[in-house]
Amino acid sequence: MRHLLSTGDLSHDExxxxxxxxxxxxxxxxxxxxxxxxxxxxxxxxxxxxxxTRTRTSFELAAKRLxxxxxxxxxxxxxxxxxxxLKDTALTLQAMGAxxxxxxxxxxxxxxxxxxxVDGSVLNAGDGTHEHPTQALLDAFTMRSRLGxxxxxxxxxxxxxxxxxxxxxxxxxxxxxxxxxTLVAPPTLLPVSVHTWPCEVSYDLDAVLxxxxxxxxxxxxxxxxxxxxxxxxxxxxxxxxxxxxxLSRMPEDAIVMHPGPMVRGMEISAEVADSPRCTVTEQVANxxxxxxxxxxxxxxxx
Amino acid sequence: xxxxxxxxxxGNEINRALTRIAHEVLExxxxxxxxxxxxxxxxxxxxxxxxxxxxxxxxxxxxxxGSLDITMYRDDLRSAPVRxxxxxxxxxxxLDDRVVxxxxxxxxSGRTVRAALDALGDLGRPRAVQLAVLVDRGHxxxxxxxDYVGKNLPTSLRESVTVRLDETDGYDAVLLGPARxxxxxxxxxxxxxxxxxSSxxxxxxxxxxxxxxxxSSxxxxxxGND
Numbered sequence: 001m002r003h004l005l006s007t008g009d010l011s012h013d014e015x016x017x018x019x020x021x022x023x024x025x026x027x028x029x030x031x032x033x034x035x036x037x038x039x040x041x042x043x044x045x046x047x048x049x050x051x052x053t054r055t056r057t058s059f060e061l062a063a064k065r066l067x068x069x070x071x072x073x074x075x076x077x078x079x080x081x082x083x084x085x086l087k088d089t090a091l092t093l094q095a096m097g098a099x100x101x102x103x104x105x106x107x108x109x110x111x112x113x114x115x116x117x118v119d120g121s122v123l124n125a126g127d128g129t130h131e132h133p134t135q136a137l138l139d140a141f142t143m144r145s146r147l148g149x150x151x152x153x154x155x156x157x158x159x160x161x162x163x164x165x166x167x168x169x170x171x172x173x174x175x176x177x178x179x180x181x182t183l184v185a186p187p188t189l190l191p192v193s194v195h196t197w198p199c200e201v202s203y204d205l206d207a208v209l210x211x212x213x214x215x216x217x218x219x220x221x222x223x224x225x226x227x228x229x230x231x232x233x234x235x236x237x238x239x240x241x242x243x244x245x246x247l248s249r250m251p252e253d254a255i256v257m258h259p260g261p262m263v264r265g266m267e268i269s270a271e272v273a274d275s276p277r278c279t280v281t282e283q284v285a286n287x288x289x290x291x292x293x294x295x296x297x298x299x300x301x302x
Numbered sequence: 303x304x305x306x307x308x309x310x311x312x313g314n315e316i317n318r319a320l321t322r323i324a325h326e327v328l329e330x331x332x333x334x335x336x337x338x339x340x341x342x343x344x345x346x347x348x349x350x351x352x353x354x355x356x357x358x359x360x361x362x363x364x365x366x367x368g369s370l371d372i373t374m375y376r377d378d379l380r381s382a383p384v385r386x387x388x389x390x391x392x393x394x395x396x397l398d399d400r401v402v403x404x405x406x407x408x409x410x411s412g413r414t415v416r417a418a419l420d421a422l423g424d425l426g427r428p429r430a431v432q433l434a435v436l437v438d439r440g441h442x443x444x445x446x447x448x449d450y451v452g453k454n455l456p457t458s459l460r461e462s463v464t465v466r467l468d469e470t471d472g473y474d475a476v477l478l479g480p481a482r483x484x485x486x487x488x489x490x491x492x493x494x495x496x497x498x499x500s501s502x503x504x505x506x507x508x509x510x511x512x513x514x515x516x517x518s519s520x521x522x523x524x525x526g527n528d
Contacts (some may be wrong), residue, residue, distance in 0.1 A: 009338075017386060024371070024387040033424040038374040296374070301384030
């Protein structure tokens with residue numbers, strides 16, 4: 001493994017190795033010295049062309065806990081706003097000796113392009129509507145630690161699948177790890193090619209919920225929408241939002257996940273968001289351990 | 303067993319050596335008060351557990367035993383393929399003001415122990431740190447020595463020492479193997495006193511150059527001790 005661009009590139013063994021490594025590294029967060037010397041002298045560049053708090057902070061913290069030097073580079077206030085291309089920015093970073101580049105970009109495939117230009121490892125932190133591998137890995141990690149297994153787990157991914165990189169990464173990863181994924185969305189919010197994905201598709205949330213161990217709610221990405229995909233937010237929320245009443249119809253140990261940021265009252269009600277069955281904050285905590293694991297596996301070793 | 307390999311310790315001899323070490327630990331620590339045993343994965347961990355049981359039998363005192371993975375503190379991470387991590391389990395109560403006895407199977411270059419000392423520093427502040435090993439094969443590269451030794455085993459650099467334990471391999475033995483066929487590979491020192499558990503029990507582990515490390519893509523590979 002040199003880059004982490006897509007969860008589709010991961011074999012069952014590689015994905016399991018990442019999750020196992022993250023499980024060991026999770027202990028570091030509980031120690032008095034929350035730091036390991038492993039990546040001392042290595043440089044990690046956070047290259048963020050899109051706004052992000054959670055993912056950028058999480059990557060930064062993960063790299064720092066492994067003693068790497070971290071450079072944060074956001075498109076705003078950099079030479080990108082003066083018109084520099086991704087390639088030239090990449091070559092600049094290369095010249096500065098970056099061992100790892102974490103990239104978030106609004107264009108699908110940006111991480112892939114970057115991997116051809118730089119010598120270091122490229123970690124995709126979200127490219128357009130394509131993939132967000134570390135999010136899917138931390139979701140799988142959270143499911144495994146809450147429910148004890150992934151094999152045979154029934155996972156429903158609900159909401160704006162069309163604009164979601166989290167959905168694609170999760171479908172690919174969870175299928176590799178032996179879980180069964182069902183996508184639930186209005187027909188307008190499903191990608192055209194969804195029938196080629198290794199999962200099932202449903203338009204009816206109420207039919208899917210009672211037979212799901214995990215329900216993952218996705219935010220409706222209004223910032224990526226240039227036309228109307230549903231009549232009103234109220235109607236969307238009625239049909240595809242998760243409230244307490246719907247949650248009560250799920251199996252008793254089923255969990256609710258959300259990659260954040262949540263829009264309370266839209267895809268998830270405040271009651272569900274605050275319930276102990278909702279793993280949102282756990283996902284954030286696990287994100288740091290998971291990203292430490294990925295950085296360790298990609299950047300240490302020869 | 304490959305040709306030329308002979309058993310230095312066999313069967314119950316390992317437990318006899320451990321029983322002696324258990325007595326020595328009790329003697330040196332005035333009855334084992336405040337002692338915490340930490341095994342270094344992979345084979346130091348079952349050895350630490352056995353020592354804890356033996357101490358319990360002798361003195362009727364429970365001694366906490368755990369494990370300390372040193373992978374993230376190794377000094378050769380850059381020169382080898384990436385390694386899977388072992389378990390770290392610090393017993394409840396932590397390490398502050400404890401007498402920590404590190405337990406490993408083979409003491410060789412001393413680099414594992416150095417890494418373990420670094421790791422300990424991040425986990426707490428023990429009152430004292432001691433080292434117990436089943437086999438001391440010599441050839442130290444750092445100023446480190448063991449406080450408790452099961453067997454001193456003078457070896458040539460080209461020989462291999464392999465420890466087999468019931469818990470991990472189904473039988474107890476310390477095997478001394480012959481030099482590897484190509485002497486050139488042994489000149490490039492890279493200590494490794496154990497092999498990945500996945501390999502067959504009959505293969506022995508030689509000192510080998512970093513480039514010959516077992517591929518660590520398998521999660522079971524925890525790297526070599528020394």
